[in-house]
Amino acid sequence: MDIKNMLIIGNWKMFPVSFKEARNIIINLNKKISKKGKSEVVVCPPYPYVLPIVTDLKKTRLNLGLQDIHPEPNGAHTGSVSLPMFDSAKVTHVILGHSERRALGENNLFISQKIKSVLKSGITPVLCVGEVLRDEDNTYLKFIETQIRESLSGVPKQAISKVVIAYEPVWAIGKDAKRAATSEEAREMRIFIRKVISDMSNSQVAMHTRVIYGASVDKNNISSFIEAGMQGLLVGRVSLDPVGFSEIINSCDVLK
Numbered sequence: 001m002d003i004k005n006m007l008i009i010g011n012w013k014m015f016p017v018s019f020k021e022a023r024n025i026i027i028n029l030n031k032k033i034s035k036k037g038k039s040e041v042v043v044c045p046p047y048p049y050v051l052p053i054v055t056d057l058k059k060t061r062l063n064l065g066l067q068d069i070h071p072e073p074n075g076a077h078t079g080s081v082s083l084p085m086f087d088s089a090k091v092t093h094v095i096l097g098h099s100e101r102r103a104l105g106e107n108n109l110f111i112s113q114k115i116k117s118v119l120k121s122g123i124t125p126v127l128c129v130g131e132v133l134r135d136e137d138n139t140y141l142k143f144i145e146t147q148i149r150e151s152l153s154g155v156p157k158q159a160i161s162k163v164v165i166a167y168e169p170v171w172a173i174g175k176d177a178k179r180a181a182t183s184e185e186a187r188e189m190r191i192f193i194r195k196v197i198s199d200m201s202n203s204q205v206a207m208h209t210r211v212i213y214g215a216s217v218d219k220n221n222i223s224s225f226i227e228a229g230m231q232g233l234l235v236g237r238v239s240l241d242p243v244g245f246s247e248i249i250n251s252c253d254v255l256k
């Protein structure tokens with residue numbers, strides 16, 4: 001896999017509060033980035049903005065992602081939405097197993113159903129894994145291994161490389177986090193994730209599985225994640241700021 005072709009995903013979470021603001025983010029971001037950069041950029045707005053924003057996205061190089069999805073196409077699932085409902089929107093990626101959803105009670109088994117459903121639609125699932133805390137005796141590694149193994153259970157071995165794995169340490173997410181992961185921490189985790197995938201399938205599949213980093217990413221720390229061998233970034237807060245997000249995209253576009 002070409003490491004220089006970065007995947008940059010903006011996870012807008014439950015922001016902004018109006019569609020007007022959402023449109024402005026896209027319009028302003030588009031003005032600040034080149035029309036054809038080599039990095040792949042995806043924005044994941046809240047559901048109500050997804051279909052209305054398609055027209056604006058079409059005029060840009062930005063792809064459309066979702067923040068979550070129900071595994072079934074329809075059914076008695078109050079409050080849930082399914083992939084076929086977004087069919088006309090040309091969704092390219094779906095974030096699954098984000099820690100903010102896991103905190104609401106989502107478990108690895110349910111996440112694995114979502115991953116299989118998204119794969120079946122030919123869309124790329126972005127599986128989020130990450131420890132809540134780092135302990136001294138490396139229990140967090142076991143925790144992440146379980147997240148990966150269980151969330152990918154039932155996924156055919158060869159299909160694992162179609163899943164993007166996003167390492168998002170929970171302790172580094174959000175405005176209250178003291179810091180992002182260091183380059184060393186990110187590198188260790190990238191190697192570890194690949195080893196788990198290799199054990200589940202084989203080294204070829206592991207080598208072709210994209211591992212990206214998310215949690216307190218900004219323009220000042222992206223170089224440390226690139227140095228750590230991360231092949232992409234999952235950006236929260238900064239993805240809502242066209243200036244900050246464009247700086248990240250522009251830096252990744254010129255990577256040699």
Ligand code: 13P
Pocket residue numbers: 011098168172173174175214215216217234235236237238
């Ligand atoms: P922040 O970049 O705001 O820390 O959020 C990270 C995240 O959760 C992206 O999915």
